Amino acid sequence: MATGIELGAAVRAWRERITPAEAGLPAGGDRRVPGLRREELALLVGISVDYLVRLEQGRATNPSPQVLGALARALRLPPGERELLYRLAGAVPPPSGSVPRAVPRGVQLMIDRMSDTPLAVFTAAWDTVQWNPLWAALLGDPAALDARARNLIWRYFTAEQATGSRVERDALHADAFEREMVADLRRAADRYPDDRAVRELTAALREANPRFADLWRRYEAAPNSPSRKTVVHPDLGPITLDCDVLTLDGSDLRIVLYSAEPGTRDAELLERLRHRSTVRARR
Structure with a gap:
């Protein structure tokens, strides 16, 4: 399914982009990549490593809103990428809090x-x-x-x-x-x-x-x-x-x-x- 493949690719790209320190985790030992390991992201999200693997490979479809919300928080996604995460999963992005006023x-x-x-x-x-x-x-x-x-x-x-x-x-x-x-x-x-x-x-x-x-x-x-x-x-x-x-x-x-x-x-x-x-x- 194209949406599942795109969703998996996006999650993996975001996982490899965020550092352990940005996610609130210790850096640990030597790393082949600067981003989070699957085990670390799965722990932060509250899902199994096997489910995360299937999600990144496009084999797990229709993740629940709870999982999507936890992924967005763990990956520190800004509003635009948070909405993209939900849309790639075929879900409606939940409303945000207050109207933004800060000028980037x-x-x-x-x-x-x-x-x-x-x-x-x-x-x-x-x-x-x-x-x-x-x-x-x-x-x-x-x-x-x-x-x-x-x-x-x-x-x-x-x-x-x-x-x-x-x-x-x-x-x-x-x-x-x-x-x-x-x-x-x-x-x-x-x-x-x-x-x-x-x-x-x-x-x-x-x-x-x-x-x-x-x-x-x-x-x-x-x-x-x-x-x-x-x-x-x-x-x-x-x-x-x-x-x-x-x-x-x-x-x-x-x-x-x-x-x-x-x-x-x-x-x-x-x-x-x-x-x-x-x-x-x-x-």
């Missing part, structure tokens, strides 16, 4: 180099966790908002519908945006059922906004897609930009960035805004 170091380095692009990082529930100065100059500084208002979905369905937004949307684009946001929040709620903040946010939105409550009851799945948005800046006026959303595998974070077509008036306005934000930051 490699991603942070990439963000720091993109100072010419309005950019912000959001959680799976659309809480703003990071932004650069150009984002703040274009769309307003999230630092001026309280914790709840830094959630994009809450801000849109409550404050922005009452006071207005810098982003212009006609009825068609507003409908698509609302469906995408509600679908994203439902995915976050399903994926992280133990996250109290997500439950409280969802309950508050259902109470505060009938439109959100209606969309929540529809159980729709609306994928994010690239779009063009017009941002009405209080000093520079309308700036039309491409908006892209990048999802980071493993951390479940989203990077939202805006860009302008080179050589256009919008690119010129964005450059002026960048220059102004740079001068302000140096003062």
